[in-house]
Amino acid sequence: MIAGILFYATILALMGRNPVEVIYALARSFVSPGIVKDFLILSMLGYALYVSFKGALFNIGGEGQFYIAAIGVIAITLSLMPWSPGQSTAKTILVIVLAVFVATLLGGLWGLLAGVFRGYAGIDEVPVTLLLNYVAYYTVDYLVYSIFRGRHTYGYIRTDEIPEAYRLNYYLPPRTSSGEGLLGSLSSLAYQFLREFALYYAWVIGLAVVALVVYFVMYRTRLGLLIRIHGSNSDYLRAIGVDVCRVAVATLALSGSLVGFTASLYVLGYLGRLPYPVEESTANYGYIAILVAWLAVLEYKLIPLAAYIVAALRDAGINLQVAQLGGTEQTFISIGLLLTVFTVVKVFTEYRIEVRHSG
Amino acid sequence: MASIKGLQSSTESDQQPIGDNTSTPVVSLKRITKTFPGGIVALDNVSLEVYRGEIVALLGENGAGKSTLVKIVYGVYTPDKGRVYVDGKPVFFKNPRDAIRKGIVMVSQVPQLIERLTVAENFLLSLESVGLASPFTLTSRISKFIERESEKYGIPVNPEAKVWSLTYTQKQMAEILRAIVIGARVLILDEALTYLPVIERRKFTKFLLEFKSHGGTVILITHKIPEALESSDRIVVLRRGKIVATLGKEEADAETIRRHMFGEESKRLTEALPRSKPGKRKIIVVERLRVLDDYGREAVRGVSLSVFRGEVVGIAGIVGNGQSELVEAIAGLRRAVDGRIVIDDVDVTNKGAKAVRSIGVGIIPDHPLRLGVSADNTIVENIAALFSKQLVIDWTEMRRLAGHVIKKLNVKASSEDDPVKTLSGGNIMKIIIGRELLYAKKALVAYNPTRALDEVSAAAVRGAIKSRAINEGLAVLFASEDLDEVLELSDRVYVINTGQLYGPFDLDTTSRDEIEKYMVM
Incomplete structure (x- = not known):
């Protein structure tokens, strides 16, 4: 990683920018409370995609699964079971649980659809999941424009806000005084992190759930074993009498449902409504999570670390833009370099260089 | 030059x-x-x-x-x-x-x-x-x-x-x-x-x-x-x-x-292997089977054969005469264009490997690295994929089975958690054979069952196959390019040449030379 940063600094210098300033801004992002949000979401999505990539099924349809699931949350919380004053806590909890459940189901169905194409029609899942992203975008756009179009949106085309009672956030009050010196700054920073984690407490629980479910399914159940073998040699599965098509369908459905689950928490814990057009106003999490899964080299334990690095670099990109030190291209350059260096390093950890003299 | x-x-x-x-x-x-x-x-x-x-x-x-x-x-x-x-x-x-x-x-x-x-x-x-x-x-x-x-x-x-x-x-x-x-x-x-x-x-x-x-x-x-x-x-x-x-x-x-x-x-x-005493019931019945190879040529041309309970039937032939396709068709891994395959009174023609497996048929396939194992996974995972039928895998039980296979066939591995790809070719073959012998309840269908094994390991495997046939009534059909193996292990022998089956030959009355003649004619 240090090699990657040095390489990056050289490129910055060649571009005529001050490497020290840019790298300082980058480094600051790694300890910024602002990355908590991305870290949590990307970790969950990273695990969701990990499932399909482990089965050598390249689910790049995270985006589509995300938004199809999100519209489910809107449908439940705004149309089917809208909040009414004096509503019981039990009903509120029921609506939230139902919204999460429906989103998980919809994400799963979107994944399953790609799985059916792949399993039973033999169509590669890459173009299918990619195209299904656009189907999802436009379906959601249409729904936001028509039946879910809000009434209290000041003329904007978007859905109404999800009622406060259904929102999954907890606000810690800002700290009024912090101590002096380094210790004071550190304690203040720690408190800011705590506030962020409290704000997205549901995602913390969600990440724990996703991580546990993925671990349990992949390493304790027959389905998980079949998925992992599918990723390595599907002919062997066929020879032992396993229906390979069903494994492909189940893998993509599981991956999609975890994306859907994450999307529900994202909508209930942050977004609060869906804008129009949906695809231009969000963070491309479905695609960035692909990077997270591969940066973790499909190692279960490394997913959160990869999510943390990617979240920090994304945050740095925004900071650099604000400080007019460059734009989002900086983020991509840094991520790209990091991946390149990482790949090179990985090669060297698996192979050894030996210098021999002949003759 | x-x-x-x-x-x-x-x-x-x-x-x-x-x-x-x-x-x-x-x-x-x-x-x-x-x-x-x-x-x-x-x-x-x-x-x-x-x-x-x-x-x-x-x-x-x-x-x-x-x-x-x-x-x-x-x-x-x-x-x-x-x-x-x-x-x-x-x-x-x-x-x-x-x-x-x-x-x-x-x-x-x-x-x-x-x-x-x-x-x-x-x-x-x-x-x-x-x-x-x-x-x-x-x-x-x-x-x-x-x-x-x-x-x-x-x-x-x-x-x-x-x-x-x-x-x-x-x-x-x-x-x-x-x-x-x-x-x-x-x-x-x-x-x-x-x-x-x-x-x-x-x-x-x-x-x-x-x-x-x-x-x-x-x-x-x-x-x-x-x-x-x-x-x-x-x-x-x-x-x-x-x-x-x-x-x-x-x-x-x-x-x-x-x-x-x-x-x-x-x-x-x-030690020579004893002859088995076949039962009266036919376990594997193949009738007028026709199978194509990967290039659409007719690799198996109207083959009919049967294997009785407790009998070991060998098919001799030079590589590439249709034996691989025949074994794959019987195992449910290749479609038959004509004919019928019945195992234990169940018609499994073109029903796929799942139908064949569910009868309790062990399969030792050609292309062991492709169809016999998943090399990236561990020994115990390869075994669990076949044996575990429940939603949640009982890893303790699977480890026991893997340990049994390793011990029984003297596999050189440090533990059951070794990835299969770290084993030598012979040891991978032993894992496949051990697993399939453990799985086979009614029949075993095999292609070159002792391929890549040394003489001692091969003799042990042949002994184990024969003993399952004699003691537990397992019906065994195998094709092998190693004529010595066919002659040693089989109770009855067929020869396959350009997709056609000759025989069966009685080993008491047929000489090795005669069988070789059918192989190369």
């Missing part, structure tokens, strides 16, 4: 001159050590010298280090310690191409020719890779060149034929001719002749002697002692990564070699 008009052969251009006398070894290995991940020592301080005009056979049990040794000579592996010398000069091969440029060429058991191309196109690729042809060389020129060379060396090869249309013997002939034309002066044969019937093998032996008389050198790897005795001048025996004996032609006999190869265990080889 060979030359194409306008192009120089490798021996005429960049190659070292052939060792000018027999005192300088053509290939020499000095104090070679090779350790694989997991700490398995494949070769331990091995030194070997091979001279010009000599045929050296390398023998040894599974995992003895034979393949590792020749792969070091051929540039596939690099040694951890020690050096390789060619013509007395140290060399460092980065890949097989480096070795080929020095005139060292390997031919293995599985033909490496590209099936969809013609023989001439395959030769062109090889000639190009060693700089003897350019990408613009016309294949018609190559064809003429092949015809000339084929006549010169007495190896009949049709340059225009598509490789997939050739028989196994023809493919191996083409492989050897290719090795010669790209300038081989040291020919490494890694089990390349092992699965040919004696009659066909003798043709190759004649050629090898011819090649030797012209100064060529052959390193022959085999696990068949008679094959080694037939043609080699010197027999080198490896055991657990060390050379334990080097025997001259006059002092080598089968018994001595076995003793060096297996030590005390060699005594078990003399």
